[in-house]
Amino acid sequence: MSKSFDPHALEQVDSVEASAAVYFSLLRSSRATAQDYADFDNWYARDEAHRLAWARVEREWRQAGAMRSDPRILTIRERALANRRPRHGWLRPLAAAAAVLLVVAGGLAYHQLGRAPNPPTLMAGTNSRALSTDVGQQMTFRMVDGSTITANTASDLSIRESDTRRSVLLQQGEAYFDVAKNPQKPFTVMANGVKVTALGTAFSVREREGAVAVILVHGKVRVDMPAVGGDTAQSAILAPGRRLVWRNGQFSTEPVDAERELGWRTGMINFDRAPLENAVAEMNRYSTQKIVIVSSRIARYPISGSFRLGATRGFLQSLEVAGIARIGKENLASVELTAP
Known part of the structure; x- marks a missing residue:
């Protein structure tokens, strides 16, 4: 007893x-x-x-x-x-x-x-925008086509949108992307030389100490990874519910509970x-x-x-x-x- x-x-x-x-x-x-x-x-x-x-x-x-x-x-x-x-x-x-x-x-x-509440959602007013968050802060950016980018703590991003493409440069940190479908206007994210391309999907990209991690929630993304040393460039198609990690020229994929891993989006x-x-x-x-x-x-x-x-x-x-x-x-x- x-x-x-x-x-x-x-x-x-x-x-x-x-x-x-x-x-x-x-x-x-x-x-x-x-x-x-x-x-x-x-x-x-x-x-x-x-x-x-x-x-x-x-x-x-x-x-x-x-x-x-x-x-x-x-x-x-x-x-x-x-x-x-x-x-x-x-x-x-x-x-x-x-x-x-x-x-x-x-x-x-x-x-x-x-802790202060998150800043209000920003509406895109120009074709180019810088997005930065402090430690413990998140911010959501809405592009003119309806796609949303949610930056996690201590992150820096540059966002560009034109008539033919949508592109994001993740300089540091982590962000979640909910992409409006538009096959004529590809959506790409670059992080430490790794390129993630999506047509209509939801995924996250995290850059940390030279490594890049991509988690796909739904849809499909292609990940293009740069050549390192004598290795050749590599590409992979990521399926929903999987995480790809690229580090030192090598990559691996694994199943992941995307909602649990991305719980930061709901605090x-x-x-x-x-x-x-x-x-x-x-x-x-x-x-x-x-x-x-x-x-x-x-x-x-x-x-x-x-x-x-x-x-x-x-x-x-x-x-x-x-x-x-x-x-x-x-x-x-x-x-x-x-x-x-």
Whole structure:
């Protein structure tokens, strides 16, 4: 028989909102006991701030309704419950709440950060346009033919449109393209010498440290890759639901969950058993305060779940409450993660 959740464990959590998120996850799990419900009733009745935090958690959960019943999320949660072995029985529901990195906790942290809303959609008024975003910012550009370009965090693009072609130069970062069909007016994206051509489709292109990744959501694209050294130029036709990665003159393709990978378009970042160091690298893309892993033994710990973009605090608190890592030294520029 599972031990009841220890309410004193919430002393590890440094915000009322995070406590509410932990209770919310616990009471929705199959492991909640009668004592857990009694402890929650006491917590809820003790302070008006607790009741307000609970209401915010419920609102966040309703807003994430499409995700809360997603079988992929449920699978991830069950996997975390099966794999995680807390030292104390009462920590198991808490570990599930945090190791899965709940949407709720991330959403609350996102709002606490006070991140400014995205800029308004820009309407093309000329044939050439530069598009840039800062860290943690996204921007949507609508071309005169109805095609849309959504630039992700810290991205720079140049956009040209003429009577015969539509072209984009991705100088850095990532962008999602929803292309209006027009066979007489090809749509091309260039990134580090790699050329992606589409007629009517939706896809993303990301350039990072010399590598280029293309994800196709629907339609069809041709990817032309440059010759490197003595190699010859290469081309590939990409099918929906696949990702092509080009690096150092070589490319590979793999199946991918496009909606999960492109969750940033709806303000989410998703992990499915990603090594902690990879998850941290992704979180850092959306925040000026960078997370630094100072203990190598936690770098490969698998992380699963979904967070709001820029939700650094919620991400860190969840890791700490789960016993995966501990928050160390912190300043405006960085925050350290150490072994628990």
